[in-house]
Amino acid sequence: MKLGSLSCCDLRSRLQLPGRVGAVIDGGLVDLREALAALRRGWLLVVALMLVGGLLGLSASLLSTPKYTSRTQLFVSAADPRSTAEAFQGSQFTQQRVDSYALLLTGEELASRVVDRLGLDISPEALADEVSATAVTNTVLIDVDVVNESPERAQRIAAVLGDEFADFVTELETPDEGGSSPVSVRVTDSPDAPTVPSSPKPVRNVALGLVVGLLAGVAAVIGRSAADRSVRDPERAADLAGAPVIGVVLRDDALLTQHVIDRKSQSRTAEAYRQLRTNLQFLNVDEPPKVIMISSAVPSEGKTTVAVNLALALAEAGRSVTLVEGDLRRPRVTRYLGMVGGSGLTNVLAETAEVEDVLQPHGDGNLKVIAAGPTPPNPSELLASTHMLRVLDELRGKNDFVLIDAPPLLPVADASGLAVLVDGVVLSVRYGSTRNEQLQQARATLDRVGARTLGVVLNIVPPKAEVTSAYGYGYDYGYDADRSGEARNL
Numbered sequence: 001m002k003l004g005s006l007s008c009c010d011l012r013s014r015l016q017l018p019g020r021v022g023a024v025i026d027g028g029l030v031d032l033r034e035a036l037a038a039l040r041r042g043w044l045l046v047v048a049l050m051l052v053g054g055l056l057g058l059s060a061s062l063l064s065t066p067k068y069t070s071r072t073q074l075f076v077s078a079a080d081p082r083s084t085a086e087a088f089q090g091s092q093f094t095q096q097r098v099d100s101y102a103l104l105l106t107g108e109e110l111a112s113r114v115v116d117r118l119g120l121d122i123s124p125e126a127l128a129d130e131v132s133a134t135a136v137t138n139t140v141l142i143d144v145d146v147v148n149e150s151p152e153r154a155q156r157i158a159a160v161l162g163d164e165f166a167d168f169v170t171e172l173e174t175p176d177e178g179g180s181s182p183v184s185v186r187v188t189d190s191p192d193a194p195t196v197p198s199s200p201k202p203v204r205n206v207a208l209g210l211v212v213g214l215l216a217g218v219a220a221v222i223g224r225s226a227a228d229r230s231v232r233d234p235e236r237a238a239d240l241a242g243a244p245v246i247g248v249v250l251r252d253d254a255l256l257t258q259h260v261i262d263r264k265s266q267s268r269t270a271e272a273y274r275q276l277r278t279n280l281q282f283l284n285v286d287e288p289p290k291v292i293m294i295s296s297a298v299p300s301e302g303k304t305t306v307a308v309n310l311a312l313a314l315a316e317a318g319r320s321v322t323l324v325e326g327d328l329r330r331p332r333v334t335r336y337l338g339m340v341g342g343s344g345l346t347n348v349l350a351e352t353a354e355v356e357d358v359l360q361p362h363g364d365g366n367l368k369v370i371a372a373g374p375t376p377p378n379p380s381e382l383l384a385s386t387h388m389l390r391v392l393d394e395l396r397g398k399n400d401f402v403l404i405d406a407p408p409l410l411p412v413a414d415a416s417g418l419a420v421l422v423d424g425v426v427l428s429v430r431y432g433s434t435r436n437e438q439l440q441q442a443r444a445t446l447d448r449v450g451a452r453t454l455g456v457v458l459n460i461v462p463p464k465a466e467v468t469s470a471y472g473y474g475y476d477y478g479y480d481a482d483r484s485g486e487a488r489n490l
Contacts, residue, residue, distance in 0.1 A: 053213020384417025
């Protein structure tokens with residue numbers, strides 16, 4: 001399909017429109033799906049602002065002074081038509097006059113006459129503000145409303161207003177040379193004393209407050225979502241990293257302090273690592289990655305916890321795994337696993353020890369750990385060296401998987417040099433913390449050195465986050481006990 005000389009694709013690219021429906025918020029483009037997700041996350045704020053708006057509307061109604069409206073109706077006609085033709089011409093004449101008469105009814109001259117006749121203690125300007133007049137379309141009728149805090153006073157003003165206006169029109173329309181006025185004004189609907197206030201209208205004000213609060217809440221939630229540049233959506237994370245999301249790990253308070261899951265646990269966190277293990281093993285069936293670097297864009301993204309627990313999950317499945325503490329600046333693996341961290345990788349790279357000398361078994365023997373060793377002055381050069389490549393090749397031949405806990409990519413160059421030597425990289429992304437541009441820059445860093453990103457682990461996700469439902473969290477599928485007390489899997 002063409003639009004002028006531009007195709008739809010060209011038009012979309014020139015306007016920078018996304019493939020999905022979007023809405024422009026604060027000069028940015030917010031995906032409709034992201035906006036709906038933001039509303040689901042921020043529904044409490046929307047409800048709160050709705051309640052605030054409703055309360056403000058109710059407060060305004062309660063604090064406002066009640067006012068009453070008395071209504072009268074005036075009929076404008078031509079005086080004494082002598083024939084049908086004159087009656088028709090008089091009708092046209094009066095219809096042309098009624099719009100002008102409506103303006104006269106709200107003028108200060110007429111208001112001054114009413115003030116004088118009733119002896120009111122207000123100025124003509126103030127009284128004129130209380131009067132409104134509307135010419136009924138295609139008729140010779142004028143509706144007049146008088147608003148006042150007193151219903152009796154509103155009725156008196158409306159009644160006198162009709163009488164005074166009839167005299168006022170007669171004066172205006174009477175020819176200077178004498179004769180009678182060609183127009184007469186009569187009151188067709190006498191004003192009554194109103195019994196119900198015309199304002200305020202509590203129901204309308206509360207409803208209006210609720211609507212305004214709703215709109216303000218929606219704008220606030222979507223605006224906050226547009227301003228939030230952190231990674232929260234798996235699809236967005238996959239787009240930024242250029243690799244699929246292969247695991248979603250929920251926030252676990254026990255894991256935040258202990259860092260290691262119970263291998264026999266049936267918790268959601270333990271199942272998340274087992275799912276990550278399965279996804280990792282089937283990323284490429286023909287050429288499965290064996291030497292894998294686990295890193296993140298910036299510190300405190302949970303990369304070491306991911307590395308440790310993924311290694312434990314692989315070992316639990318009977319795989320032979322070596323976990324290398326490749327973060328030579330801030331090693332954490334041995335501390336999390338409660339192991340000795342004296343000698344390790346730096347000794348091997350400095351050729352003062354062999355790989356077998358620094359391997360430490362953990363658990364049933366499927367998992368072995370190589371500690372970081374003494375902190376070197378040149379970690380970037382050591383991790384990118386040919387000696388490191390030989391160490392990895394040696395470990396590759398003796399293990400099903402070799403996992404390397406590497407430093408974050410953006411603060412230091414250690415991980416980017418190491419990424420060239422491995423089969424692929426797994427990026428740990430902290431939900432709501434890692435910023436979009438940080439993940440994008442991490443991808444660019446890996447692309448520059450030609451490294452392969454295997455996947456993304458969306459880490460430390462709040463249990464109530466929107467993304468959890470898409471990955472089956474919130475559904476209990478564990479063990480149940482039958483009447484005999486034996487456990488059976490549902």
